[in-house]
Amino acid sequence: MTEQAGPSDNQKRERMVTLRPMAPIVPPVNVSGHALMVVIAIMSFLCAMTLGAVTMVQEKAEAWQGDVSREITIQVKPDDGLDMEAALTEVRTIALSFPGTLSAEIVDRASTARLLEPWLGEGFDMDELPVPRLVIVTIDESAPPDFSAIRQELANNVPAATLDDHRAWANRLISMARITVLIGVGILTLMFATTMLTVIFATRGAMAGNRHIVEVLHFVGAETSFIGSEFQKRFLLIGLKGAAFGGGVAALGFLLLGAWQSNSLATALNDQVTALFGRFTLSGAGYFGIVGIVVLISAMTAVTTRLTVIRTIREIDRQRADPSLAEIG
Amino acid sequence: MIHFENVGLRYGMGPEVLRDLTFDIPKRSFQFLTGPSGAGKTTLMRLLFMSLKPTRGLIRMFDRDISVIPGEELPLLRRRIGIVFQDFRLLDHMTTYENVALPLRVRGKDEASYRSDVIELLKWVGLGERINVLPPVLSGGEKQRVAIARALIDQPEILLADEPTGNVDPPMAQRLLNLFTELNRLGTAVVIATHDLTLMDRVDARRMILSEGRLDIYD
Numbered sequence: 001m002t003e004q005a006g007p008s009d010n011q012k013r014e015r016m017v018t019l020r021p022m023a024p025i026v027p028p029v030n031v032s033g034h035a036l037m038v039v040i041a042i043m044s045f046l047c048a049m050t051l052g053a054v055t056m057v058q059e060k061a062e063a064w065q066g067d068v069s070r071e072i073t074i075q076v077k078p079d080d081g082l083d084m085e086a087a088l089t090e091v092r093t094i095a096l097s098f099p100g101t102l103s104a105e106i107v108d109r110a111s112t113a114r115l116l117e118p119w120l121g122e123g124f125d126m127d128e129l130p131v132p133r134l135v136i137v138t139i140d141e142s143a144p145p146d147f148s149a150i151r152q153e154l155a156n157n158v159p160a161a162t163l164d165d166h167r168a169w170a171n172r173l174i175s176m177a178r179i180t181v182l183i184g185v186g187i188l189t190l191m192f193a194t195t196m197l198t199v200i201f202a203t204r205g206a207m208a209g210n211r212h213i214v215e216v217l218h219f220v221g222a223e224t225s226f227i228g229s230e231f232q233k234r235f236l237l238i239g240l241k242g243a244a245f246g247g248g249v250a251a252l253g254f255l256l257l258g259a260w261q262s263n264s265l266a267t268a269l270n271d272q273v274t275a276l277f278g279r280f281t282l283s284g285a286g287y288f289g290i291v292g293i294v295v296l297i298s299a300m301t302a303v304t305t306r307l308t309v310i311r312t313i314r315e316i317d318r319q320r321a322d323p324s325l326a327e328i329g
Numbered sequence: 330m331i332h333f334e335n336v337g338l339r340y341g342m343g344p345e346v347l348r349d350l351t352f353d354i355p356k357r358s359f360q361f362l363t364g365p366s367g368a369g370k371t372t373l374m375r376l377l378f379m380s381l382k383p384t385r386g387l388i389r390m391f392d393r394d395i396s397v398i399p400g401e402e403l404p405l406l407r408r409r410i411g412i413v414f415q416d417f418r419l420l421d422h423m424t425t426y427e428n429v430a431l432p433l434r435v436r437g438k439d440e441a442s443y444r445s446d447v448i449e450l451l452k453w454v455g456l457g458e459r460i461n462v463l464p465p466v467l468s469g470g471e472k473q474r475v476a477i478a479r480a481l482i483d484q485p486e487i488l489l490a491d492e493p494t495g496n497v498d499p500p501m502a503q504r505l506l507n508l509f510t511e512l513n514r515l516g517t518a519v520v521i522a523t524h525d526l527t528l529m530d531r532v533d534a535r536r537m538i539l540s541e542g543r544l545d546i547y548d
Contacts, residue, residue: 017448017460022381022440027422097412115481216418219380220479222435309443317400 001007001242026213026234032206034299037242038236039202043195044297048290050191052182053285056279061177065170066141074135079160082261087158088133094153100145107134113222196300203235203304207312214312224313228306239301243294251290254282330356330487330518331377336386338372346372346518348542349460350386354520355485359513363531364539370522371415374491377406377520378412379403408436411517412489413481417472419479425451425458425471428477443482452479455501455507459509469496477505486492487518494528506531 029037030071074091078084088106095104100157109126114132120129147165154161211233217227257280264270331354338347346369354360354377362370375381376388379395389393391409398406419428426447427434433443451460454474464472473496480488489507494502507526513519520537523529529536536547 019444020424020461022430022434023423023427027420212418213420214474216420216431217435218404219378219407219412219418220432220435221404223404226435226437314400317403321381 002327003249004061007008024234025217025230026210029234029238030209031211033234033238036202036206037238037245040199040239040242040297040301041246041249043198044243044293045250046246047188047191047195047293048247048250049253050280051289051293052250052286054188055282055289057184058177058181061173061180064173065177067146069166069170070138070141072137072139072147072152072163074137074161074163075132076135076158076161077131077132084133086301088135089162090195091135091158091161094157095135095150097153098145098150100143101120102138102140104135105138107136113313147174195297199239199297199300200304201299203239206235206238206309207231207305207308211312214309217317218313218316224310228309231309232302232306235305236302238296239298243297243301247290247294251282251287254280254286258282330354330391332389334387334389335374336376336383336388338369338376338381338383338385341467341543343366345541346413346542347376347386347539348545350544352537352544354401354518355515356443356486356518357516358535359510359519359535360521360535361532362520362537362539363524363529366524369542370539371491372487373454373544374412374520374522377487377489380510388499403423408432408483409486411483411488413473413476413480413488413493415495417464417476419472419475421464422531424461424463425456425467429482431479432483447478447482451475451483454478455504468537470498470501473497474501477508480510481508483513484512487520488512489520489522491522492524493521494523494525495515499527502528503531511521 048055074095076082076084076087076091092104092106095101111129113124113126114129115126147163151163154163214227214231217226217230259279260276333350333352336350337345339345340488350373360371363372370435372381373499376383379390379398393406404429420431423431429451430440430443430447431516433447448457448458448460450517454477456471456474456478459467459471464475467475473493477493478491480490490509493509494505509519509521510532521528538545538547
């Protein structure tokens, strides 16, 4: 700048100097950055596990609900002078005559005997006992038949037949499923809130160690948006790495558990685990939710960083505005 | 370029540490700011750098009243000022070269456009062999020279230097003083806060003497 030298001399001298690639404005991850990454990974893992569990419970509840409401049962009680087989055929014909019924299947004598086997033992004579018979009707869930009309028709033609639409069961299951999902959503909300607060405070903690950098950049003329972007880039990477690791481990956990359950069917341990927790199969929505968590937590880290930079610069300027906050020179 | 009028500053409810300061710093001027320890030299330098606001009085920087400048304009105004902090404020993860280049980098300039200028300036301040060294490895004097180079690299309109020769030997102090006078000759106003009487005797410049919060100026 001040030395008298020709351009060729400058170039010659410059050529002799080997420079390393420019260091980033914000230093690479330090100890507090590593700690932040670990915190983010743990919270993402817990959040993803909670989300996965809630998704599984919700899907399980929907499946139960669907199974129960997909079928109705018509019971024909034996009566004096009633031709049971003819009555069953008529019931089936009546059921199928209504729009909304997909199929109607008479539970035959052998199947009925099998159903009663646990109580009455093998080889009993069904004709000696007044055993009711069943017709199982599969219905279209989206456009179910008019149950009261079927009841009326049955009462007119086969008075011994009664229709059970499983409504009592279905209602109880629906209530239980709703409460279970509600509790799950409540836990998930708390988990999310905890994760967000933890990420925010951990990010601010990690940023506290970078205050001197913000100050120097501010004083050498960097604009707030520039400083914010530099820190945001660095911390977005930290957030993304941590959240991807935590969410990835959770997703992998679900995959491995599902694979283990599929590969060890009919083992005692598997049966017990399945009876307790159900199948560990996460649907596409569950995995999509985990990806959403990773994105959300990374974004939260980046936004918190930017806001912390803006706040730090405001503090520096507040100090400027209030001399009592500054040191005596 | 800079105008102070009846400027006073107190910390909290304490006594005024600076009282009734009225002076101008004209363009292309050269002045020393001196006074006993605790007289308020650093505080006055901070007022000049707009990192403090006065409790009373008027300060105009580059024809702008600083009390009404919005926060977002401050960095743009500070780009016209080069400052050497007493505690250097270098970034430890950046080399000497990168620290000096920082003001140009935050202005969005391409590295190729300033690489030779930065290297040349570093050689001029005697750090040609320390270009790739990180600040923790540098001596106090070397850090000071890096801080000076960083303040000068974008040819500011005014240079504020707080004890710029405090940690260097007399030949280097003379060399730095030559750099400041050369810079001043090229059009930059210079304010050097110093205790060093020998240094002040080497240049025929205005002396601003702070004592008990008051300022006396000897042209």
